[in-house]
Amino acid sequence: MTDTPTVNADATEIHGDGRPVIELTGVDKLFGSFQALTNINMRVGEREVVVVIGPSGSGKSTLIRCINRLEKHDRGTIIVDGITLSNDVRNIQEIRRETGMVFQSFNLFPHLTVLDNITLAPRQVRNVPKGEAEERAMELLERVKIPEQARKYPGQLSGGQQQRVAIARSLAMNPKVILFDEPTSALDPEMIKEVLDTMKSLANEGMTMICVTHEMGFAREVADRVVFMADGQIVEVGTPEHFFESPREERTQLFLSQIL
Amino acid sequence: MTDTPKTAGEGVYLGTDITLALAARDEAPLHSDTTPGKWVKDNLFNSVMNSIITVVLGVAVIFLLTRAAQWVISEEWRIIQVNLRNFMVGQFPRDELWRLWWSAYVLIVGIGGGVGALAHNAEDDAREKGLEYKRSSWLDLLRRFWPVLAFVALMTSFARTWLPYVGVLVALALVVAARTAGWAMPAPVRARAVQFMAVAIVVSTVILAGTSGLVAIVAGLVAYFAVASETSRRFEGSDARSTLLRQLAPIVVGVAVWFVLDAVAVDGFGWEDWGGLHLTLFATVVGISTGMPLGILLAVGRRSELPVIKGFCVLFIEFVRGVPLISLLLFSSFILPLLFPLSVAVPETLTRAMIVITLFSAAYIAEIVRGGLQAVPQGQTEAAQASGMSAAKIQRLIVMPQALRAVIPAMVGQFISLLKDTSLIATIGVAEFFQYSAISNAQPEFLGKEKQIVTYSIVAIGYWAFAYTMSKESRRLEAQLGVGER
Ligand SMILES: Nc1ncnc2c1ncn2[C@@H]1O[C@H](COP(=O)(O)OP(=O)(O)O)[C@@H](O)[C@H]1O
Ligand SMILES: [Mg+2]
Numbered sequence: 001m002t003d004t005p006t007v008n009a010d011a012t013e014i015h016g017d018g019r020p021v022i023e024l025t026g027v028d029k030l031f032g033s034f035q036a037l038t039n040i041n042m043r044v045g046e047r048e049v050v051v052v053i054g055p056s057g058s059g060k061s062t063l064i065r066c067i068n069r070l071e072k073h074d075r076g077t078i079i080v081d082g083i084t085l086s087n088d089v090r091n092i093q094e095i096r097r098e099t100g101m102v103f104q105s106f107n108l109f110p111h112l113t114v115l116d117n118i119t120l121a122p123r124q125v126r127n128v129p130k131g132e133a134e135e136r137a138m139e140l141l142e143r144v145k146i147p148e149q150a151r152k153y154p155g156q157l158s159g160g161q162q163q164r165v166a167i168a169r170s171l172a173m174n175p176k177v178i179l180f181d182e183p184t185s186a187l188d189p190e191m192i193k194e195v196l197d198t199m200k201s202l203a204n205e206g207m208t209m210i211c212v213t214h215e216m217g218f219a220r221e222v223a224d225r226v227v228f229m230a231d232g233q234i235v236e237v238g239t240p241e242h243f244f245e246s247p248r249e250e251r252t253q254l255f256l257s258q259i260l
Numbered sequence: 261m262t263d264t265p266k267t268a269g270e271g272v273y274l275g276t277d278i279t280l281a282l283a284a285r286d287e288a289p290l291h292s293d294t295t296p297g298k299w300v301k302d303n304l305f306n307s308v309m310n311s312i313i314t315v316v317l318g319v320a321v322i323f324l325l326t327r328a329a330q331w332v333i334s335e336e337w338r339i340i341q342v343n344l345r346n347f348m349v350g351q352f353p354r355d356e357l358w359r360l361w362w363s364a365y366v367l368i369v370g371i372g373g374g375v376g377a378l379a380h381n382a383e384d385d386a387r388e389k390g391l392e393y394k395r396s397s398w399l400d401l402l403r404r405f406w407p408v409l410a411f412v413a414l415m416t417s418f419a420r421t422w423l424p425y426v427g428v429l430v431a432l433a434l435v436v437a438a439r440t441a442g443w444a445m446p447a448p449v450r451a452r453a454v455q456f457m458a459v460a461i462v463v464s465t466v467i468l469a470g471t472s473g474l475v476a477i478v479a480g481l482v483a484y485f486a487v488a489s490e491t492s493r494r495f496e497g498s499d500a501r502s503t504l505l506r507q508l509a510p511i512v513v514g515v516a517v518w519f520v521l522d523a524v525a526v527d528g529f530g531w532e533d534w535g536g537l538h539l540t541l542f543a544t545v546v547g548i549s550t551g552m553p554l555g556i557l558l559a560v561g562r563r564s565e566l567p568v569i570k571g572f573c574v575l576f577i578e579f580v581r582g583v584p585l586i587s588l589l590l591f592s593s594f595i596l597p598l599l600f601p602l603s604v605a606v607p608e609t610l611t612r613a614m615i616v617i618t619l620f621s622a623a624y625i626a627e628i629v630r631g632g633l634q635a636v637p638q639g640q641t642e643a644a645q646a647s648g649m650s651a652a653k654i655q656r657l658i659v660m661p662q663a664l665r666a667v668i669p670a671m672v673g674q675f676i677s678l679l680k681d682t683s684l685i686a687t688i689g690v691a692e693f694f695q696y697s698a699i700s701n702a703q704p705e706f707l708g709k710e711k712q713i714v715t716y717s718i719v720a721i722g723y724w725a726f727a728y729t730m731s732k733e734s735r736r737l738e739a740q741l742g743v744g745e746r
Binding site for chain 2: 068070093094096097099100101103105107108109110111113120121124125151152166169170172173
């Protein structure tokens with residue numbers, strides 16, 4: 001076969017030559033009797049950026065929250081960086097240390113300064129000494145371009161600044177992969193760009209990322225693959241060019257026509 | 261006309277409620293650009309109706325003040341003068357009173373020094389974060405604690421010897437000296453302010469109650485935490501071997517302190533004869549300081565996913581909250597001893613009363629804390645979980661601090677209730693502050709003289725002074741902690 005299809009429903013085919021960092025096989029998730037995820041098969045390779053799109057309620061958040069066990073999946077296997085997710089607390093924590101997460105509503109700790117927000121996990125989980133942790137936190141703040149806010153409290157920052165702090169916080173544990181759940185959806189339009197720029201530079205530096213987002217410009221520019229979900233299933237997968245220019249499935253076409 | 265909608269209210273407000281007026285003055289000082297004459301005209305005589313109200317209330321206030329003045333200079337105060345020590349310390353043996361003074365002094369030095377050091381730490385901290393920090397002047401402290409100081413001054417004025425005057429003056433001098441010294445300490449010493457305060461509390465307790473039994477256990481626990489915080493400071497971020505030392509050292513020291521103190525067994529004074537205001541305050545402090553950790557545990561337990569733990573906590577909280585404190589006290593006093601096997605010594609009445617007060621306040625605190633826990637968004641826990649923190653650390657470092665901040669007003673309200681509720685231990689035959697009103701009026705000299713108005717006024721002023729100070733402090737704390745939250 002010389003002509004590999006660039007748009008299909010198989011999300012297990014890694015773009016590029018990275019080894020898989022995340023592997024989901026036959027994952028189902030039920031909330032009571034409601035099936036939120038059905039037979040999810042997906043792999044994400046090292047240094048790959050996968051953007052997940054889909055209508056509201058299609059299971060995008062549930063999907064990435066299953067990866068770090070904020071939700072418990074009911075069937076199938078999830079492997080993160082070679083560790084198979086199980087019910088063992090230590091196993092869960094090991095996986096969580098390898099995965100950073102950035103939330104729609106930032107979820108910074110309001111009673112801690114920006115610096116303490118970032119150093120908390122390294123100090124508490126990895127036992128990094130205070131000085132070392134703070135040095136590293138300042139580097140990260142330089143990277144997200146707000147070192148001058150280090151001593152402030154989250155409540156004193158704009159939404160865009162808060163989300164950049166949240167990104168710095170997720171980087172502090174040196175994760176193998178970062179999960180973004182609609183990181184710009186709660187932001188005022190003028191602040192979206194600064195957060196997207198931060199995410200872009202992360203991607204360019206080779207960070208492995210799964211991003212749930214409605215920012216199609218970002219997807220076009222940065223994504224290696226785009227995954228379209230509907231009703232808890234992966235409907236279509238492809239490179240951004242083909243995805244946006246010639247989507248195969250009717251539901252994908254409908255969705256894209258609505259948001260573009 | 262600078263007529264504001266509030267003006268009508270303020271006329272009445274000033275006339276009737278001095279307390280509120282003083283409280284309001286703490287927060288909103290009068291603008292300096294209004295002259296007194298203009299202020300009076302704007303606020304008290306700005307309309308016919310307000311003028312009438314002002315005049316009527318003014319006459320009423322003058323009348324009441326004259327009556328009060330007549331009463332103050334009358335002979336009514338003898339009942340307080342004669343019973344001053346009873347009101348303050350109950351039947352505490354008079355030749356052991358030095359213990360009370362000295363334990364108070366040690367406490368003052370410890371707390372005063374610690375507070376001074378902590379204030380300096382807070383200032384450094386704020387400067388580092390580039391935040392505003394307003395250092396409390398002595399005048400600020402006067403403004404914060406004037407009710408208690410006024411009450412102490414009032415009670416001292418009833419003394420018929422010079423000793424209490426000297427004692428109070430020494431105490432005041434120690435407050436000033438300790439706070440100043442605490443502030444002036446070098447940073448590494450100030451970093452240990454809390455340990456210093458804890459040690460002072462233990463020493464103060466030892467002076468009062470000796471070293472054996474419960475005191476030795478508490479001292480051991482304090483030593484444990486003091487050493488633990490020191491080792492965690494020293495060994496932060498180091499390898500497994502020092503982690504072992506870090507966990508062992510506090511245990512060894514704690515147990516050693518417990519054993520040695522228990523073996524030395526310096527005599528103290530048991531609390532069979534404790535009473536008066538001293539006991540009231542002690543019971544309140546015990547109820548708060550032991551009820552708080554227990555209440556927090558109960559609140560966390562009530563949210564547990566393990567049915568046994570959850571069930572126990574719900575059962576305990578709902579039982580205690582469903583029963584009046586007085587019946588719990590009576591139960592502890594009259595029925596509990598019957599349930600003890602003959603071979604086991606029944607704890608003293610007061611010990612049992614303290615246990616009941618602790619359990620009682622724990623149940624209420626638990627519900628307050630639970631409310632606070634529910635107010636912390638789920639996203640906070642998730643963000644902490646996502647970074648791999650353990651459940652215990654998430655509770656301790658993320659959820660609990662936010663929950664407790666959110667419930668400061670309710671919590672202090674509970675503390676104030678507890679202060680007043682301790683008067684119920686009178687029902688099991690313990691003469692605390694409130695009870696001395698009845699006791700003194702039953703003395704032959706005062707029997708049938710109807711001096712209750714005098715004694716109850718003094719008691720009321722006493723409770724009010726502490727309760728009002730607590731409530732003022734809670735508002736201050738709230739404002740302070742609110743700084744970074746918005
Ligand atoms: N905790 C929950 N309990 C019950 N249903 C849930 C829960 N979380 C999500 N769901 C349901 O699962 C579906 C997928 O939700 P979600 O993953 O949040 O969608 P998306 O992020 O794509 O908008 C939705 O129908 C939602 O109502
Ligand atoms: Mg979502």
